[in-house]
Amino acid sequence: MRTTRIGSGAGFAGDRFEPAEVLVRQAGLADLVLECLAERTIALGQQRRLADPEAGYDPRLLARFRRLLPPAAEHGVRVLTNMGAANPLAAGRATAALLGELGLDRTVAVVTGDDVLDRIDPRTPALEDGVPLADHGELVSANAYLGADAITPALGADVVLTGRVADPSLFLAPLADRLGWDLADPHPAAAGTLVGHLLECAGQLTGGYFADPGRKEVPGLADLGFPFADVGADGSAVFGKPDGTGGVVSRATVREQLLYEISDPTAYLTPDVELDLREVTVRETGPDRVAVRGAIGRTRPRQLKVSVGYRAGFRAEAEISYEGPNARERAGLAGEIVTARLPVPPRVQLSTSDTESRLRVAALTPDRETAEVLCHEVEALYTNGPAGGGGVRTSTTEVIGIVSALLDRERIEPAVTTFRPVR
Amino acid sequence: MILHDIAHCRAGDKGDTSILSLLPYRDEDFPLLVREVTAERVRAHLAGQLRGEVVRYVLPNLCALQFRCRHALDGGVTTSLALDTHGKGLSFRLLALPIGGL
Numbered sequence: 024m025r026t027t028r029i030g031s032g033a034g035f036a037g038d039r040f041e042p043a044e045v046l047v048r049q050a051g052l053a054d055l056v057l058e059c060l061a062e063r064t065i066a067l068g069q070q071r072r073l074a075d076p077e078a079g080y081d082p083r084l085l086a087r088f089r090r091l092l093p094p095a096a097e098h099g100v101r102v103l104t105n106m107g108a109a110n111p112l113a114a115g116r117a118t119a120a121l122l123g124e125l126g127l128d129r130t131v132a133v134v135t136g137d138d139v140l141d142r143i144d145p146r147t148p149a150l151e152d153g154v155p156l157a158d159h160g161e162l163v164s165a166n167a168y169l170g171a172d173a174i175t176p177a178l179g180a181d182v183v184l185t186g187r188v189a190d191p192s193l194f195l196a197p198l199a200d201r202l203g204w205d206l207a208d209p210h211p212a213a214a215g216t217l218v219g220h221l222l223e224c225a226g227q228l229t230g231g232y233f234a235d236p237g238r239k240e241v242p243g244l245a246d247l248g249f250p251f252a253d254v255g256a257d258g259s260a261v262f263g264k265p266d267g268t269g270g271v272v273s274r275a276t277v278r279e280q281l282l283y284e285i286s287d288p289t290a291y292l293t294p295d296v297e298l299d300l301r302e303v304t305v306r307e308t309g310p311d312r313v314a315v316r317g318a319i320g321r322t323r324p325r326q327l328k329v330s331v332g333y334r335a336g337f338r339a340e341a342e343i344s345y346e347g348p349n350a351r352e353r354a355g356l357a358g359e360i361v362t363a364r365l366p367v368p369p370r371v372q373l374s375t376s377d378t379e380s381r382l383r384v385a386a387l388t389p390d391r392e393t394a395e396v397l398c399h400e401v402e403a404l405y406t407n408g409p410a411g412g413g414g415v416r417t418s419t420t421e422v423i424g425i426v427s428a429l430l431d432r433e434r435i436e437p438a439v440t441t442f443r444p445v446r
Numbered sequence: 447m448i449l450h451d452i453a454h455c456r457a458g459d460k461g462d463t464s465i466l467s468l469l470p471y472r473d474e475d476f477p478l479l480v481r482e483v484t485a486e487r488v489r490a491h492l493a494g495q496l497r498g499e500v501v502r503y504v505l506p507n508l509c510a511l512q513f514r515c516r517h518a519l520d521g522g523v524t525t526s527l528a529l530d531t532h533g534k535g536l537s538f539r540l541l542a543l544p545i546g547g548l
Contacts, residue, residue, distance in 0.1 A: 062524075422525055
């Protein structure tokens with residue numbers, strides 16, 4: 024039976040760089056996927072793009088690629104990532120320039136079409152609360168979750184960059200390409216989606232985010248290896264990690280990840296399929312080797328989810344500490360003073376240990392000025408509050424909120440643009 | 447005995463919904479979890495944070511329980527004022543639940 028090996032080189036934008044290099048150099052991969060686009064990350068990218076038309080893609084893209092693309096070229100590994108974020112074409116141009124600088128003769132394909140801000144009706148009710156999108160605040164972004172069929176036309180390239188696509192679709196597309204699957208068939212689509220779902224958080228499958236000393240021991244977390252899967256044409260998959268790396272792949276780590284962020288295990292919806300996990304089995308087949316099979320698929324949904332970003336105001340956060348006898352009471356008094364002086368009721372929290380109490384005051388305010396008033400009031404406790412306060416930290420950040428809506432898939436037009444290295 | 451003695455848990459988030467998966471270390475403890483860790487008990491145990499319904503899924507093939515907890519994340523990760531905006535800590539708050547012959 025034909026099989027292919029696919030690896031996961033990043034599970035979020037802030038992930039470590041090294042494990043992906045280890046996979047590329049040692050694991051004999053056909054494809055490496057880096058998932059770096061959390062739900063709200065694209066809206067923050069849209070904000071940066073508004074300030075600079077060439078910005079908006081993942082800020083770590085070039086640093087990651089500078090280390091990863093030379094070994095990927097050497098070992099013939101195709102790389103797929105959603106690091107294009109809010110500006111995939113600019114990411115493609117930057118990557119082409121990097122390839123030129125590195126002297127690598129590789130092609131880059133960019134998938135676009137997820138940006139649907141110009142075609143989403145602001146009166147559409149949000150899925151979360153039924154309130155029209157526009158009533159949440161000024162809309163700054165609307166990105167549809169594209170599926171594997173949008174990625175397929177890009178797979179002739181060595182590096183594939185996307186904006187918003189469903190995370191498992193980044194894995195399903197290359198698997199279908201290598202194994203000759205028909206994406207319209209729900210059975211392989213479900214199997215590939217299950218593989219993608221398990222791999223998308225990278226180290227969370229190999230023991231990252233799992234350890235609980237004395238109960239769940241994970242060796243070598245400082246040198247955690249990232250996962251790969253050997254996927255067969257029949258959809259069965261065996262998960263593992265590179266030899267000599269830290270972490271563990273076990274029935275327990277795989278089952279934790281299997282259910283992670285699945286709000287309905289009987290019907291997990293992606294652009295590619297409706298996945299039912301009830302018949303899935305997870306079996307250890309060797310050290311750090313776990314076999315998974317049994318995904319059930321039903322026809323993909325007619326509408327795609329759109330993630331809509333809106334201006335939600337400003338978040339102000341400020342903290343101050345009190346130590347020693349009566350610390351909790353002094354911190355509590357400090358919270359009362361700040362609350363009495365603020366125009367909006369803040370969220371007040373005390374974190375108290377035997378010797379110390381830290382007060383945290385936070386609020387979501389309509390404008391930056393009000394947020395700064397909160398921070399100033401906490402700072403003013405130094406000479407206007409209880410005795411012994413110290414260690415004030417304050418921050419004010421603009422908040423881009425996210426709500427969701429549905430859009431008919433016929434209204435979305437994916438496209439692919441190819442770039443050659445630029446010298 | 448508390449859940450932490452026999453089971454592990456991971457929290458995931460989707461908007462304002464927290465998703466808690468609960469897995470026994472030993473498969474033979476699964477019936478005990480099914481019997482004792484009902485949606486009602488989870489909701490009561492996490493009442494300080496949960497403001498919506500809790501739906502439980504029983505997955506015998508996987509020896510796992512899944513709880514979908516609505517309105518658990520102070521509006522969701524983008525606008526939440528909580529320190530732990532993703533509600534990651536809910537997994538271990540659930541593991542503090544007392545079980546087995548109260």
